[in-house]
Amino acid sequence: xxxxxxxxxxxxxxxxxxxxxxxxxxxxxxxxxxxxxxxxxxxxxxxxxxxxxxxxxxxxxxxxxxxxxxxxxxxxxxxxxxxxxxxxxxxxxxxxxxxxxx
Numbered sequence: 001x002x003x004x005x006x007x008x009x010x011x012x013x014x015x016x017x018x019x020x021x022x023x024x025x026x027x028x029x030x031x032x033x034x035x036x037x038x039x040x041x042x043x044x045x046x047x048x049x050x051x052x053x054x055x056x057x058x059x060x061x062x063x064x065x066x067x068x069x070x071x072x073x074x075x076x077x078x079x080x081x082x083x084x085x086x087x088x089x090x091x092x093x094x095x096x097x098x099x100x101x102x
Contacts, residue, residue, distance in 0.1 A: 014054040065086040
């Protein structure tokens with residue numbers, strides 16, 4: 001089953017806490033819940049994938065942009081076919097050992 005629709009996207013700024021709501025925003029959401037006798041998708045597959053991607057963005061601040069397209073969702077799980085990652089230099093976090101003036 002294909003749900004390739006132009007401009008059918010959902011965006012969030014990490015940390016992603018509402019991955020299930022993101023899925024509901026898609027025009028293809030009814031297809032994922034089961035349509036005309038097809039089996040519904042695994043409800044844990046896409047939220048787990050998006051939380052993992054958000055974790056990558058939190059752990060690596062150099063990742064400025066992450067594009068997963070397409071993500072194929074089946075009743076057995078979700079698979080990312082192509083991923084584009086844009087990295088950019090970033091300032092290192094301040095050391096917790098540095099003293100601060102008040």
